[in-house]
Amino acid sequence: MSHDQHGLAMTGAGAAAVRHYDRAIDDLLHFRAEVEAEANAALAESPGFAMGHVLSAYLGLLTTEAEDARAARARFGAFLRGIDGGIDSGIGSGGIDSGALLPRERAHVAAVRALLGGDFLTCGALLAGITAEHPRDALALAAGHQIDFFTGDARMLRDRIGGALTAWHEDDPHLGHVLGMYAFGLEEAGHYDRSEEVGLRAVELNPRDVWGIHAVVHTYEMQGRFGDGLRYLDARVPDWSSGTFFNIHNWWHYCLYALETGDVPRVLAVYDAVLAGGRACMELLDAAALLWRLHLEGSDQHERWRALADAWPARVAEPFYAFNDMHAVMSYVGAGRIAEAEKLIAGREAYVAEPHPGVTNHDMTLRVGLPVCRAIVAFGRGDYGAVVDLLHPIRHRVNEFGGSHAQRDAVQRTLLEAALRAGRRDLARVLVSERISVRPCSPYNWLKQAAVAEAMGDGAAAAVARGRAGELARSGIVGASG
Template sequence: MTQDQHGLAMSGAGSAAARRYDRAIDELLHFRAEVDAEAGAALAESPDFPMGNVLAAYLGLLTTEVEDARTARVRFGAFRRRIDESRLLPRERAHLAAVGALLDGDFLTCGARLAEITVAHPRDALALAAGHQIDFFTGDARMLRDRIGGALSAWREDDPHFGHLLGMYAFGLEEAGHYDRSEEVGLRAVELNRRDVWGIHAVVHTYEMQGRFGDGLRYLDARVPDWSTGTFFNVHSWWHYCLYALEAGDVDRVLAVYDALMSDGQSCMELLDAAALLWRLHLEGSDQTVRWRALADAWPMRVAEPFYAFNDMHAVMSYVGAGRLYDAEKLIAGREAYVREPHPGVTNHDMTLRVGLPVCRAITAFGRGDYAAVVDLLYPIRHRVGEFGGSHAQRDAVQRTLLEAALRSGRHDVARVLVSERVNVRPCSPYNWLKQAALAESAGDRAAAALARRQAAALTRTALAD
C-alpha cells in the first residue's frame, strides 16, 4: 500500500507508479500537457493501479472531445473487467462510481459523487480538480465556490498545492459574484505560485466582470511569461487578453493575436475561444469571413454527434460567420432529433433541449437577419443560459447577441432593459455606454447618444492611463 503526496492511501501502485501519479497531479494543477505522459507512465509501471486509471479516465472525459471520451470509455471498461472492485479502498471505489457516471454522460451525478469523496477526503486533489471542472461544465457557480471552500480548512499554507486550491476557490468566488474576495484570494494564489495559470485566470475573470479592462491588461502584461506559454491553457488566456483589448477598442491588436495564436486551434476549447472572439466582432459588423471559413472547417468532426451543447453553440457561430447557414441548420436538425429520443441521466440531453437548441437557433436566425426571432428565442432563457456551462464571461456572447438583435429589430423596450442592466452593473464598461448611445440614437435622441459616446471615450482614456 502506498500513499500519494497528500497522504491518501492508494492500492495497486508500486513506488515508481505512485511517484508518476504525484507528478501527473502536479502537471494537471499547472494545466501542463505533460500530465498525459506522466499518467501514462504511472500506468506503464502498474497497469491496474486504480487511481492511475481513474486519472486517465478523467483526463479523457473532461476535454469535451468525443474521440477522447470514446478512448477513455474503452480503456476504463477494460480496466474494470480486469480487477476485483470489492478489494479496492472505499475512496477508490467512490472514484470508480464517479467515473462511471461521467462515462454514462451524467455530469451531475459525477459531480455529486466527487463531492461525497471530498467530504470524506478533503485532501483528494484529483476529486477537487475533477469536480471543479464538472461544476464549470455545468455552470454551477455555487458549487464552483463551495466545493473548494469546503475543503480548504484541511489544507495548510505550506502544502505545495495550497496555492492551486486558492486559485480554484478564487474562480468559484468570482463566478458566484464575490469579486472583492475573489481578487484577494486569486492574487494570493499567484503570489504563492506565479505560474498558477488558473489563479491568474481567476483574477482576470474578476477584472472582466467588474469592467476593469485597464487593470486586466496591465495585470496580464506584467506577467506574460507566466501565462502565455507552456500550458494547454495559453489560448484561453490570450482570449481573455483580447476581451480587454476589445473593450479598449483596439481591434487591430485583437486580430494580430488571433492570427498569431488562435487561428489554428487544436482542441474544442481553443476552437470555441476563437469562435467566441470572432463572434463579438461579428456582432459589431466586422467582416471576418476569411477567418470564419478556416474556423468553420475545423468543427464538423468535433460536433458530428451530440456531446456538449456549449461546443455546439460555438460551432454554429462558426458556420454562421462563414456564411454556411446550411451547416448550422444541419447541426440543429441533428440535435432536434437527438432531444426527441429519451436519454435518461444524460446531462447534455437536458442542456441541449433547454438551452443549447434555443441558442443555436437564435444564432442562426441572427445570421439570416431575423433579429426579431433572436429576441423571441433568447429573451425567455437569458437568465438560465448558465445551465449549459461555461463562465459568465463566455456566456456574455449570448447576452450580447440578444442585445444587438433587440437594437436591430427595433425592440427598444427590451433593449432599454438590457442596456440598463449592463450599465448599472458595470458602469465603467465602454461597450455598455456605446450600446446606450446606439439605443438613444435609434430613439432619435442624438444629444443623449453623444453624451453616452463621450462617456465611453472618457472611460477608455481613464482606464488605459491609470
C-alpha cells in the same frame, strides 16, 4: 499500501507509479500537457493501479472532445473487465483484487462510471462526497471543479472548494492551486472583492498558476476593469502565455480587454498569432467567441470564419456538449454556411426527440443549446425579432449549458444587438441599463447606451454616452503595454 503526496492511501501502486501519479497531479493543477504522459507512465509501472486508471479516465472525459471520451471509455472498460465485471466481486481476470479497493477508490470508480454514461450531475455529486470525507483529494477537487464549470453551477464552483479549504495549510505546495480554484468559484458566484483577494494570493504562492491568474482576470472582466486586466496580464506574460494547454484561453481574455479599448488591430493580431492555430474544442470555441463579438459589431472576418468553420465538423459530428455546438454554429454562420448550421441543429433536434436518461447534455441541448443555436442562425439571416423571441425567455438560465459568465456574455450581447436591430427599444433600454448598472466602467456598455439613445431620438444623450465610452477606453489604455 502506498500514499500520494497529500497523504491519501492508494492500492495497486508501486513506488515508481506513485511518483509518476504525483507528478501527473502536479501537471494537472498546472494545466501542463505532460499530465497525460505521467499518467500513462504510472500505469505502465503498475497496470493494476486503480487511481492511475481513474486519473486517465478523467483526463479523457473532461476535455469535451467526443473522440477523447471514446478512448477513455475503452481504456476504463478494460480496467473494469479486469476486475471481473466491476468492483463488486473478488479477483478478476486481470489479477486486480476488487475487494482490496479502498472506499475512496471505489467512489472514484463510481464517479467515472457516471461520467462515462454522460451523467455530469451524478459524477459531481459523487465527487462532492469524496471531498467531504477526503478534502485533500486534489484529483476529486480538480475533476469536480471542472464538472461544476461544465454545468455552469456557480454555487458549487464556490462551495466545493470552499468546503475543503480548511484542510489545506500554508506549507502545502498545492495550497495556491486550491486557492486559485476557490477564487474562480467566488468570481462566478459574484463575490468579486473576495475573489480578487484570494486569486492574488494564489498567484503570489505560485506565479505560474494559470488557473489562479485566470480567476483574477475573470474578476476584472466581471467588474469591467479592463485596464487593470490588461496591466495584470502584461506584467505576467511569461507565466501564462505558454507552456500549458490553457494559454490560448488566457489570450482570449486578453483580447476581450483589448476589445473594450477599441483596439481591433491588436485583437486580430493576437487572433492570427495564437487563436487561429487552435484545434481542440476549447480552443476553437475561444476563437469563435472572439470573432462573434466582432461580427455583432459589423466586422466582416470572412476568411478567418471560413478557416474556423472548416475545423468544426469532426468535433460536433455527434451530440456531446451543447456549449461546443453553439460555437460551431457561430462559425458556420460567420462563414456564411447557414446550411451547415441548420444541419447541425436538425441533428440535435433528432437527438433530443429520443430519451437519453441520465445524460446531462440531453437536457442542456433541449433547454438551452437548441434555442441559442436557432437564435444564432436567425441572427445570420437578419431575423432579429426571432433572435429576441428565442433568447429573451432563456436569458437567466443560459448558465445551464455550462461555461463562465464571461463566455456566456456572447449570448447576452447577441440578444442586446438583436433587440436594437429589431426596434425593440424598450427591451434594449432595459438590457443596457442592467449592464451599465453592474459595470459602469465598460466602454461597450456606454456605446450601447448611445445606440439606445439614438434609437429613441435623443441625440444629446447619445453624444454624452459616446463621450463616456471614449473616456473609459482611453483610461484603460494608460499603462498597458503593446
